[in-house]
Amino acid sequence: MIRVGITGKSGFIGYHLCHTINQFKEEFSLVEFEKNFFNEQLKLDAFVSSCDVIIHLAALNRHNEPEVIYETNVSLVNKLVKALERTESKAHLIISSSTQEERENLYGKSKKEGRKLLSDWARQNNGRLSGLIIPNVFGPFGQPYYNSVVATFCHQIANGETPKIDVDGDLKLIYVGELVEKIIQIIRDNDNTHELFIPHTAEAKVSEILVKLNYFQNTYQETGEIPALNNDFEFRLFNTYRCYMDIASYFPKKFVQHLDARGGFVEIARQGIPGQTSFSTTLPEVTRGNHYHTRKIERFAVIKGKALIQLRRIGTEDVHEFYLDGDYPAYVDMPIWYTHNIKNIGDDTLYTIFWINEPFDPNNPDTYFEIV
Template sequence: MKIKVGITGQHGFVGKHLYNTFGLFPDDFERIDFEKHFFEDDKKLDFFVSECDTIVHLAAVNRHDSEQALFDINIGLAQKLVESLKRTESKAHVMISSSTQEDRGNLYGKSKKEGREMLAKWAEEYGGKITGLIIPNVFGAFGKPFYNSFIATFCYQLTHGEIPSIATDGEVKLIYVQELVDVIIHEIRKGNSKPEFVVEHTATKKVSEVLALLNEFRSKYLDSGEIPAIKDRFEHNLFNTYRSYINYETYFPVKFTQHTDARGAFVEVVRLGIGGQCSFSTTVPGVTRGNHYHTRKIERFAVIKGKALIQLRKIGTDEALNFYLDGNQPAYVDMPIWYTHNIKNIGDEELYTNFWINEFFDPNDADTYFEEV
């Protein structure tokens, strides 16, 4: 039986990743949509709550000009959810995102702790379930700069011609957003009540270490088109995070440097700091390849002969990006994570395309999800 799951804060940073990941498991989860204005309408909030087997409460304010206002908003949202759970006599499994800042004495941490305890009290008194997620610093693709994390801010600045600065160079405990999503889904499947569940961080880095890596990504990837050396899972996740802040509409397609002489032309397709799999395809006129997306893979399409239309569309949005490439001026487009993409031969001759992807194809873990652009 499918688990009906709803996410308050569905359109926020973690909420979007969680919502999209639920979509990868249509046989296991049914997504109940949530909108911010439900908190201002008891009937709509009650309908949402009554429809859900599991509610992931992510709606909160992370930053505000007034700490007291931030505290009041976060407590108010938790209170409204509790009141709705009571009115509807819900027995749902409620998961609430809290923070490792709970015990730091600031009003943000206090608001998260009191909200978690409020829902734990409801679960104990009314027979519901509670998972109080105490979460370290989260980073990942599409985070809001100057709001969600210092990594989001640095990535935005380094892809928009700005120079980041470090206020305090301390060590930070980090978790990648998809790793957090995997933890949440695992706990939903288990279905146990855990009023205080500490989510383990997956990396500890100094702020300066992170900035040094991001500067390397800018120098090698953005300035030179090189895929940088990626030593571990953290660096892989950080690179995909960095790539998500590039303005694809203006950066791609990137034309190759051609070296020509009497014999013909030579083009270097990809310079790698990591391994992976290279492949080559021919495509007859009018045929489209692809229409799928990846959640972790790094991929490059390089057109070397013929005319092609490469299309990208971010999952959850309607706008497609169109890139026209011609083998007379060989060029490439890299595929961002969570963008469905395709390539179509729009010419009158065969299309020749080189593909590079950072990992070998594994049919048991393909990280390939089909969706029309």
């Protein structure tokens, strides 16, 4: 069992890294870390002593005074180095730096100096360091106006605001899930590359990203249509956008029901991508689901009976509850990283139609059990 400690675990990358590592409970165990450990020497030393791997993500990205960014980030690394020396740690160190290292800004300089400090420690103490130089990262739950322009635009568009392009630059991007996969592989490989450039997996101008996000808003948020997604980048960008919508007020969405002498007809989902549509019957008081996905797009549509659908974002305690009745057909979509279930709360059999963008593959299921 590899004991992994993560500083900055409540941040954007830290959130995804922690919850992904938790999917490999037989391989990794997470060592508890709180940000106040940096101000309490005994707690920091105990944390360092408990780790086989330390992933240093804690850093300040933005501040009105750039000097504060520089001083904070360098200070955090210095405190970590001193704890490593006091405890004579042999942990594998992984630090997240940025392609801004070579830019003339104090954030980039702080990241470069922090990586160098840990590199010096590794060389002097026969330690291991993976110094990751990372391009722009995007994905679900990035903080608007802080983590990335993608996070800011998603937040603004999903909430009816109009984004503004200051500089229409060309962005080199990596999806947070891809970055997390690389970090986990670096742990497994016992990497010792002090300057390790993480390649970007997508490239787009700011204006191109804005066009795509507006398209998602118009097709998905306004009409409920699953948009055409032409490549992996668009697929990941769409999954990112969905996580910035206010699901509590957006769902459940009423279907348009067409009635005639034969009965009723309801279109479930128009789509521009391949998918799988299915239906289930659920006996009274039975619950299905209690799992989450990290990439799949899924829709639950109740067509007969009464149901309670529950969603909870992984790592949080707030549960969203939606009551659906087949007499008033409606649907709820499952955002990625939200564990979800559906329960028959009526007296008769519940009929539910499910749509998902990819058929179930037992060799790559992307389905993780967790009670809502």
